[in-house]
Amino acid sequence: MAGVSVVRPASWPLRLAWAAFALYLAYALSHLELTPARFLAGLEFGQKFLAKLFPPDFQRWELLLKGLKESLEMAILASALGVVVSLPVSLLAARNLMPGWVTWPARMLMVVCRSFHPVIVAILFVKAVGFGALAGILALTVASLGFLGKLFAEAIEEISLKQVEAIRSTGAPFMSVITYGVLPQVHARFIGFSSYELDANLRNSTLVGIVGAGGIGGTLFAAFQRFDYDFVCAIILSIIAMIVAGEVLTNAVKRVFRA
Amino acid sequence: MPGAAPQASAVPVSPSGAAALVIRYLCKEYVRGKPILRDINLEIASNGITAIIGPSGTGKSTLIRCINRLVEPTAGAIVFDGHDLTRLPRKELRAVRRLIGMVFQEYNLVERLTVIENVLSGRLGYVTPANAWLRRFPRADVGEAFDLLDTVGLAGFAHQRADALSGGQRQRVGIARALMQRPKLLLADEPTSSLDPKTSVEIMTLMRDLALERGIPAVVNIHNVDLARRFARRVVGLSGGGVVFDGTPDGLTDHHLMQIYGGENWLE
Numbered sequence: 001m002a003g004v005s006v007v008r009p010a011s012w013p014l015r016l017a018w019a020a021f022a023l024y025l026a027y028a029l030s031h032l033e034l035t036p037a038r039f040l041a042g043l044e045f046g047q048k049f050l051a052k053l054f055p056p057d058f059q060r061w062e063l064l065l066k067g068l069k070e071s072l073e074m075a076i077l078a079s080a081l082g083v084v085v086s087l088p089v090s091l092l093a094a095r096n097l098m099p100g101w102v103t104w105p106a107r108m109l110m111v112v113c114r115s116f117h118p119v120i121v122a123i124l125f126v127k128a129v130g131f132g133a134l135a136g137i138l139a140l141t142v143a144s145l146g147f148l149g150k151l152f153a154e155a156i157e158e159i160s161l162k163q164v165e166a167i168r169s170t171g172a173p174f175m176s177v178i179t180y181g182v183l184p185q186v187h188a189r190f191i192g193f194s195s196y197e198l199d200a201n202l203r204n205s206t207l208v209g210i211v212g213a214g215g216i217g218g219t220l221f222a223a224f225q226r227f228d229y230d231f232v233c234a235i236i237l238s239i240i241a242m243i244v245a246g247e248v249l250t251n252a253v254k255r256v257f258r259a
Numbered sequence: 260m261p262g263a264a265p266q267a268s269a270v271p272v273s274p275s276g277a278a279a280l281v282i283r284y285l286c287k288e289y290v291r292g293k294p295i296l297r298d299i300n301l302e303i304a305s306n307g308i309t310a311i312i313g314p315s316g317t318g319k320s321t322l323i324r325c326i327n328r329l330v331e332p333t334a335g336a337i338v339f340d341g342h343d344l345t346r347l348p349r350k351e352l353r354a355v356r357r358l359i360g361m362v363f364q365e366y367n368l369v370e371r372l373t374v375i376e377n378v379l380s381g382r383l384g385y386v387t388p389a390n391a392w393l394r395r396f397p398r399a400d401v402g403e404a405f406d407l408l409d410t411v412g413l414a415g416f417a418h419q420r421a422d423a424l425s426g427g428q429r430q431r432v433g434i435a436r437a438l439m440q441r442p443k444l445l446l447a448d449e450p451t452s453s454l455d456p457k458t459s460v461e462i463m464t465l466m467r468d469l470a471l472e473r474g475i476p477a478v479v480n481i482h483n484v485d486l487a488r489r490f491a492r493r494v495v496g497l498s499g500g501g502v503v504f505d506g507t508p509d510g511l512t513d514h515h516l517m518q519i520y521g522g523e524n525w526l527e
Contacts, residue, residue, distance in 0.1 A: 166367035166433075169327055170440055171356030171384030176391040180380050184371040 049229065056237055057230035064231075067209070067216035068238055074136045074208075074215050075201040075246075081137070082144020082201075083194050089145065090152030091178065096161060110153070113146030122208040133214030140201050140208065147200070151193045152186070159185040191257040195250035202246045206239050278302040279444055279476045280326065285335035287321050295321055297500045299335070303444075308467055308477045310487035310508075313497030314520050319480040322497070323446050326478070327359045328352060340443060357384035360437030360475075362466070364449035366429040368421040368436075375417040377432050378404040381439025400439075407435040411465060427458035434466055438473070445470055445477040452482055459483065463490045484516065 058064070092098055093106035122139035129135050159182060167181035209217020216235060223231045280303035287296040295318040303309055311319050324330035326337055328344060337344040340358055347355060360381070368377045382400050383391055390396070396404075408414055411431040416424065421432060430450060437445060447466065451459035467490050470477045481487045487494050488508040496504030496511070496519040504515045517523050 160370075162363065162365055162367040163369050165329055166361070166363060166436075167369070167380060167383060169329060169356060169359070169361040170381055170436075171353045171358075172380070172391070173353065173384075173388055175388035176383045176386075179388065179392045180369055180372070180376075180383060184369050187371070 052227075052229035053233040055230065056233035057228070058234045060231060061234075063219060064216075064235060064238055067219040067235075068242055070133055071205040071209070071215035071217070072202070072242065074133050074140060075198065075205040078137045078140030078144055078205070079194065079198040079201050081141045082148050082197060083190075085141065085145050086148035086152050090149045090156060091182075093149060093153040094156035096157050096159070097164075097182070106149075107153075110146055110149040113142045114150065115146075118143040118204045119207060119211055122213040123211045126212045131212045131214075136205060136208040136213035136215055139213055140204055143204065144197050144201060148193055148197050152190060155186045155189045155193070156182060188257065192254060195254050198250055199243075199246060202243055206242075277305065279305040279339070280478070281336075281338040282326070283336040283338070285322070285325060285337065286333045287318065287325055287330065288333045294333070295500050296325070296332075299502060301495065301502065301505075303476055303478055304493070306471065306474055306476050307492035308470060308479055308490055309493045309495060310491035311478065311480045311495045311497055312482075312484055312487050312519060315482075317497050318500050319497055320448050323448050323478060323480055326444075326446060327356050327361065353384060357440055358443045360440045360442035360445045362430070362433050362437050362445070362447040362450045364452050366426070366433045366453075368429055368432055370422040371420060373418050373420055374408065374413065374424070374432050375401075375404055377421050378407055378435045378439050381436040384440070404435070404439060407438055408432075410469070411435045426454050427462060430454065430458075430462050431465065434462070434469065438469060438475075442475055445475050447477060447479040449480050449482060451486065459486060460489075466490075484511075487511075 089106050089109060093103050093110060095103050098106075118139050121142050122136060125135035125138045129138065163185060164177060164181035167177045172180065205215050206217050206220070209215040209219065210221045212218065216239060220232065220235045220239075223229075223235060280301075282299055282301040282303075285296055285299040286294055288294045299322060311322065313319050321330055325332040326339070326344070328347075332345050335345065340355060342351070342355055344352065344355060369380065372380075376394065379394075379396050379400060382396055385400075386396060405414075405417060408417055411434055413428060413431050413435070416428070416432075421429060424432065430453075433450075445466075450466065451462050454462060463486055466477065466479070469475075479487075479491070481491075488511065491508055494504065494506065494508050494511050495502055496515060498519045498521075503518050504511065513523075513526050516526060
């Protein structure tokens with residue numbers, strides 16, 4: 001083996017770990033009965049399903065449009081509410097501006113909001129306030145607070161305190177220190193985060209309907225249960241169109257604010 | 260050389276009126292038992308520039324920030340405008356801060372706001388947060404802000420964003436912002452340390468002329484001994500957290516410099 005030298009000596013613990021991982025994969029496969037026969041049966045199902053999906057059926061477009069409109073409204077309202085709630089909470093959670101006894105409750109609140117998937121939160125709100133868009137809006141607002149609050153707080157923690165110090169030294173009241181010393185530094189990033197959140201809310205607003213919290217999801221779920229696969233296809237295509245439109249919209253918003 | 264060093268004489272350099280600022284037994288410890296300022300006693304006359312010189316890390320910035328309590332003093336008294344600032348509650352402190360303009364080493368402008376917004380931020384202590392948010396300032400203040408920009412040589416820059424300016428231009432905005440407060444005292448923390456030598460002289464000239472013209476006493480931390488000699492009416496040498504020289508620039512000898520900065524080779 002002239003000219004060859006081993007630069008990374010074999011590590012037996014690492015090899016053992018890889019072997020254990022491979023064993024676990026084999027076990028999981030066998031446990032879930034993922035046999036080739038099962039896979040082939042699945043393919044057959046899929047073929048039939050795809051055949052039923054097409055062509056999409058847009059005959060009930062009024063129902064479809066009503067659901068989409070509701071989802072869109074829920075997403076925009078929840079995003080707006082989320083931003084409004086996240087601003088003060090993130091300010092309280094910023095460790096460079098607030099003392100510890102203020103930041104930790106704010107952080108706890110955001111962690112709790114982030115702990116559950118929006119669908120689980122939606123189930124809770126459906127039970128609490130009844131079926132419909134209100135439950136969906138509240139669920140999405142909670143999710144928005146969880147994420148926007150954290151992102152906003154992190155952005156605030158990265159600002160230059162020199163600018164804050166200068167505004168403080170003028171004798172400005174606290175709120176003016178925030179609007180002059182802090183907000184200009186984070187404004188552009190906040191717009192970016194908010195548009196991401198709008199994007200996420202658009203997608204989630206099509207989902208929470210499945211548990212009865214309003215929007216196109218309910219229509220989609222009903223269509224599935226009645227085996228109206230051509231209508232399902234129409235709904236799915238419309239959702240894709242809405243998400244793409246949302247993407248274009250949020251990009252336009254970001255461009256306006258970047259200038 | 261113990262004994263050889265003449266005690267820095269506390270030359271009374273206030274030619275007119277009472278002191279604008281009196282500092283008594285000021286102490287500051289960031290870490291308990293490790294004072295960075297010990298028993299500072301100073302009286303700042305009601306006009307002219309007082310330069311504070313001293314080695315890095317000796318507490319010049321801390322001293323100047325203790326005056327408007329951007330840094331909380333540990334002990335001592337700071338008397339300004341009839342108040343002991345160290346005892347003022349938050350609200351009154353803010354009211355007094357409005358009378359103390361401050362200029363910073365790195366300008367500390369709000370980078371993403373326009374030049375005129377930065378100058379007007381000197382009035383934030385006088386407008387409500389709501390009006391500040393809506394950028395609604397009294398007409399007289401807006402007029403004064405434009406005049407000040409003119410004075411510092413930045414007419415026509417009002418609507419540029421602060422981060423588009425050069426260092427010297429930014430410091431001019433910083434001076435305009437401080438003067439916009441119509442202050443009774445001007446504090447400057449290393450106002451020229453981030454600038455080239457020529458711009459440094461221009462900025463010091465501007466600050467001295469405006470301070471004298473408006474009768475505002477100024478306390479200026481400065482690294483550069485030559486600039487201190489050239490622009491200050493009085494020089495305070497700080498070393499090891501205490502005042503080791505206090506006198507006129509003429510009285511500042513190499514001997515004192517050795518006492519302030521230690522060593523002597525650098526003087527040659």
